[in-house]
Amino acid sequence: MNRSTRIAIILAAAIAIAAPVLLVVWQSFLDGPFFARNVHFSLGAFQFIFEDPKFYSALGNSLLLAVGMTIVAVPIGAMLAFLLVRTDIPGGRFLEPLILAPMFISSIVLAFGFVVALGPVGLLSLEVKRFLGFVPWNLYSRTSLVVLAGLVHVPHVFLYATSALRSLGSDVEEAARSMGAGPMRVALTVSLPMISPSLLYAALLVFFLGFELFGLPLILADPQGVSVLATYVYSLTNVLGVPSYQLMAVVVLLIMAITLPLVFLQRALLRNANRYISIKGKAAGQKPLGIGAWRWPAVALISAWLIVTVIIPVSALILRSFLSSWGEGVTLTEAFTLRNFRELAEYPNVVRGVFNTLILAFFGGAASVAVYTMLNLATHRWNSRWATLLDYLVLLPRALPGIVAGLAVFWIFLFVPFLQPFRQTLFAMWIAYTLVWMAYGMRVVSASLLQISPDLEEAGRVVGATAGRVSIDLTVPLIRAGLIGSWLLLFVTFVREYSTGVYLLSPGTEVIGSLLVSLWATGGVDLVVALSTLNIAFVGAGLLLIAMFGKRLQHG
Amino acid sequence: MPISWGNNRGIALRRPAWSVVAVCFVMSVSLQSFAREPAGYPRSYEKIVEAAQKQGHLSIYSTTDAREVSGLLRDFRSLYPRISVEYSDLNSTELYSRFIAEVAAHEGTADLLWSLAMDLQIKLVNDGYAQAYASPEKPNLPEWAIWKNEAYGTTAEPIAFVYNKRLMPPGDVPHTHADLERLLRTNPAYVGKIATYNPESSGTGFLWITQDLQVTRDTWALIRAMGRAKLQLYASTGAMLERLVSGEHLFAYNMIGSYALERQARDPSIGVLLPTDYTMVASRIALIPAEARNPDAAKLFLDYLLSKRGQTQLSAKHMTSVRADVPAPPGSRPNAERTRAIRVGPELLANLDQIKRLRFLKDWRRAMNPD
Numbered sequence: 003m004n005r006s007t008r009i010a011i012i013l014a015a016a017i018a019i020a021a022p023v024l025l026v027v028w029q030s031f032l033d034g035p036f037f038a039r040n041v042h043f044s045l046g047a048f049q050f051i052f053e054d055p056k057f058y059s060a061l062g063n064s065l066l067l068a069v070g071m072t073i074v075a076v077p078i079g080a081m082l083a084f085l086l087v088r089t090d091i092p093g094g095r096f097l098e099p100l101i102l103a104p105m106f107i108s109s110i111v112l113a114f115g116f117v118v119a120l121g122p123v124g125l126l127s128l129e130v131k132r133f134l135g136f137v138p139w140n141l142y143s144r145t146s147l148v149v150l151a152g153l154v155h156v157p158h159v160f161l162y163a164t165s166a167l168r169s170l171g172s173d174v175e176e177a178a179r180s181m182g183a184g185p186m187r188v189a190l191t192v193s194l195p196m197i198s199p200s201l202l203y204a205a206l207l208v209f210f211l212g213f214e215l216f217g218l219p220l221i222l223a224d225p226q227g228v229s230v231l232a233t234y235v236y237s238l239t240n241v242l243g244v245p246s247y248q249l250m251a252v253v254v255l256l257i258m259a260i261t262l263p264l265v266f267l268q269r270a271l272l273r274n275a276n277r278y279i280s281i282k283g284k285a286a287g288q289k290p291l292g293i294g295a296w297r298w299p300a301v302a303l304i305s306a307w308l309i310v311t312v313i314i315p316v317s318a319l320i321l322r323s324f325l326s327s328w329g330e331g332v333t334l335t336e337a338f339t340l341r342n343f344r345e346l347a348e349y350p351n352v353v354r355g356v357f358n359t360l361i362l363a364f365f366g367g368a369a370s371v372a373v374y375t376m377l378n379l380a381t382h383r384w385n386s387r388w389a390t391l392l393d394y395l396v397l398l399p400r401a402l403p404g405i406v407a408g409l410a411v412f413w414i415f416l417f418v419p420f421l422q423p424f425r426q427t428l429f430a431m432w433i434a435y436t437l438v439w440m441a442y443g444m445r446v447v448s449a450s451l452l453q454i455s456p457d458l459e460e461a462g463r464v465v466g467a468t469a470g471r472v473s474i475d476l477t478v479p480l481i482r483a484g485l486i487g488s489w490l491l492l493f494v495t496f497v498r499e500y501s502t503g504v505y506l507l508s509p510g511t512e513v514i515g516s517l518l519v520s521l522w523a524t525g526g527v528d529l530v531v532a533l534s535t536l537n538i539a540f541v542g543a544g545l546l547l548i549a550m551f552g553k554r555l556q557h558g
Numbered sequence: 559m560p561i562s563w564g565n566n567r568g569i570a571l572r573r574p575a576w577s578v579v580a581v582c583f584v585m586s587v588s589l590q591s592f593a594r595e596p597a598g599y600p601r602s603y604e605k606i607v608e609a610a611q612k613q614g615h616l617s618i619y620s621t622t623d624a625r626e627v628s629g630l631l632r633d634f635r636s637l638y639p640r641i642s643v644e645y646s647d648l649n650s651t652e653l654y655s656r657f658i659a660e661v662a663a664h665e666g667t668a669d670l671l672w673s674l675a676m677d678l679q680i681k682l683v684n685d686g687y688a689q690a691y692a693s694p695e696k697p698n699l700p701e702w703a704i705w706k707n708e709a710y711g712t713t714a715e716p717i718a719f720v721y722n723k724r725l726m727p728p729g730d731v732p733h734t735h736a737d738l739e740r741l742l743r744t745n746p747a748y749v750g751k752i753a754t755y756n757p758e759s760s761g762t763g764f765l766w767i768t769q770d771l772q773v774t775r776d777t778w779a780l781i782r783a784m785g786r787a788k789l790q791l792y793a794s795t796g797a798m799l800e801r802l803v804s805g806e807h808l809f810a811y812n813m814i815g816s817y818a819l820e821r822q823a824r825d826p827s828i829g830v831l832l833p834t835d836y837t838m839v840a841s842r843i844a845l846i847p848a849e850a851r852n853p854d855a856a857k858l859f860l861d862y863l864l865s866k867r868g869q870t871q872l873s874a875k876h877m878t879s880v881r882a883d884v885p886a887p888p889g890s891r892p893n894a895e896r897t898r899a900i901r902v903g904p905e906l907l908a909n910l911d912q913i914k915r916l917r918f919l920k921d922w923r924r925a926m927n928p929d
Contacts, residue, residue, distance in 0.1 A: 037658075220793075233759075239759075240761045241915075241919070247655075327827050329805040505656055527797075
């Protein structure tokens with residue numbers, strides 16, 4: 003790829019990312035919707051937010067949540083990654099896709115699963131109460147929120163840590179073992195420090211996700227009056243009676259103001275991190291570390307995490323979808339029903355919603371991988387300001403909470419003339435999804451790119467191929483397996499996404515996620531759970547595919 | 559999330575002829591002229607029907623779940639098979655945001671807006687977004703349900719007390735607002751067990767509680783009692799109903815009656831009660847935007863919605879009819895002298911006055927947490 007192509011691709015990406023972000027910035031300095039007549043420049047929105055005590059409490063809660071869940075998620079995620087990738091732990095192949103499961107279930111639905119299982123009258127809580135006489139936990143406390151949010155985000159860390167660990171030769175670990183270090187010591191002093199850039203990046207991402215966390219706090223904390231930034235933004239739509247975009251924009255701006263320095267910090271920390279790069283690309287000789295008797299505690303650790311984070315909420319949810327009622331004083335056998343699913347079949351747009359979701363996830367996911375790959379190739383092995391710019395930019399969309407991102411993308415499609423014809427099509431939805439998941443998708447693809455040794459590419463250049471030709475004939479074919487893996491990950495991600503597209507929906511382009519939200523608002527929880535069960539079945543099928551082909555893919 | 563009924567015009571035109579014929583018989587309309595007015599409508603109505611069929615299409619933005627109106631839309635289509643209907647259900651904020659942005663972009667928008675967020679609908683009328691249309695159904699509607707021939711209240715839904723029948727002792731169930739206040743003040747068993755919409759994040763929740771205050775200032779005592787009882791606040795009906803059903807909460811205040819009654823139909827553990835001192839009645843307001851591209855099709859739909867036939871369809875889904883001549887499902891229509899209908903009119907604009915709104919929320923928060 004030559005310089006001008008690279009710059010052109012980066013610029014195109016920059017425009018696509020910056021347009022909604024700049025729109026939000028502009029909106030924050032106005033006293034009404036930017037498209038209305040008679041709007042003026044104003045700092046009123048800033049004043050309102052800065053004088054609102056609820057903003058500070060939401061900010062405080064968000065900070066607590068973001069820090070807390072990073073502290074919970076990073077060590078567990080790193081540990082799980084080490085155990086599954088570098089050791090001979092039994093059943094690793096099947097555990098791996100299961101660990102990723104929480105990423106792919108809509109967080110509102112997952113939170114609801116926790117309520118059904120572990121709430122004050124949850125199915126499990128009632129059983130425990132029968133034995134102990136009381137429920138030893140409070141699902142609605144701040145501690146529970148932080149811990150659960152942390153556990154739910156373990157997969158994000160796991161994902162980054164595994165891809166880094168895979169490209170790490172096992173020679174160093176074996177060296178440590180031969181000097182007499184135990185497996186734990188190897189993990190803590192050799193393997194994990196070697197992948198600290200990836201862990202740092204993962205920590206940063208989890209911290210960001212903490213700031214925009216919506217589903218869990220909405221369900222678990224909001225009713226008690228505990229708000230975080232994302233639920234605060236949500237309440238701002240109504241606090242003045244009419245939707246107040248300028249107030250939402252200000253909060254988003256503040257979230258960005260907090261996150262940008264973090265990206266800067268991360269880059270500064272990694273500036274002299276070239277020593278890590280030398281370990282990449284040498285995929286030679288990985289041997290799993292024998293951990294002997296440690297295997298069983300390790301399996302217990304993984305199982306405990308899986309049970310709390312995946313099995314309990316998901317099985318509660320599935321069970322709930324076969325019940326007409328639940329809670330204190332309900333006999334489950336009497337409440338059993340198939341009615342929820344029967345009604346789902348009668349629901350006019352469910353079939354189309356399911357169909358659209360699958361199209362968007364399958365073809366859209368593939369197209370997004372293509373976009374991310376192109377962007378990655380544009381900056382691949384290129385030390386330039388342009389590459390730095392892209393590094394910052396891709397994280398920006400993550401600072402937009404879902405409802406704001408949805409609104410901004412809708413405005414762009416409505417007010418930019420050449421985009422208007424696409425507004426009510428799945429194409430618009432795909433653009434929105436691709437933008438919002440860019441930080442994540444870029445990283446997934448780049449993980450496989452970094453596994454290729456530069457020698458190979460240089461060899462291609464030496465025999466006279468152009469840079470573009472090397473990309474097409476050498477780099478991309480080499481990472482084909484990694485790309486298929488990324489595609490599967492995006493497939494499951496797109497299946498669960500909804501908030502981004504909420505304004506782009508129209509008759510004909512509805513997706514499962516949006517059906518869920520609409521039913522949730524009007525009380526159709528019976529159908530929500532039935533639809534979620536269906537959704538989980540899809541995600542499950544996707545994960546099964548990963549499990550079946552995953553091993554083969556990783557080794558290309 | 560939206561649904562569409564024959565959104566492809568080509569298909570709509572090729573609908574089998576038998577349904578057209580059947581409809582013609584039912585309506586005792588002559589077979590030669592399909593575009594005739596329904597019985598009791600003025601002669602000139604023919605013109606609207608003709609124009610609407612020429613438009614052939616109708617787009618509706620609504621806060622009513624698509625699931626609740628599938629029967630209604632099917633029935634409308636059987637009356638006017640040449641008009642394809644595109645029905646998008648959105649929440650009230652999305653509906654408002656989407657509509658005003660689309661009007662500003664002149665990119666075409668809905669032909670009819672139908673929303674339970676009464677104040678936002680009235681604001682749209684007041685801001686000049688609606689067009690006037692004198693529906694021939696006007697004489698059948700109560701006077702409170704119409705404003706300026708632009709905003710039409712299409713339902714009369716009670717705002718109800720909802721409780722968990724399985725767990726709440728019958729003796730405790732309050733029948734008036736004063737009963738409720740007393741129960742919360744005197745019975746510590748209800749601490750953390752009651753729920754309502756959060757006026758800070760739910761526009762309709764704000765509307766109900768401020769309307770309560772217009773009925774009686776005693777509402778402040780109730781708010782204080784609820785604050786002491788650690789009232790749980792929700793932005794959406796689903797989460798609230800679910801925790802009520804499970805027994806996590808025992809009582810939900812000011813819930814939209816139709817949602818609770820629909821749920822009750824499948825889960826008998828829900829009790830729905832219309833307070834006997836006064837019951838507020840809210841209405842889904844329909845309006846035809848000035849920018850509607852198919853205004854005549856919208857007029858047909860509005861008239862159908864207000865007609866006895868359309869109202870019967872709504873009533874079957876527990877959205878109580880605004881018409882006195884359509885029977886209401888049991889327990890969904892309060893006694894006439896106890897009804898406090900929220901007037902479809904400019905009074906609702908006061909609700910959107912920012913200063914008043916913020917002042918109320920401040921007072922409300924203080925009453926909820928006195929210390």
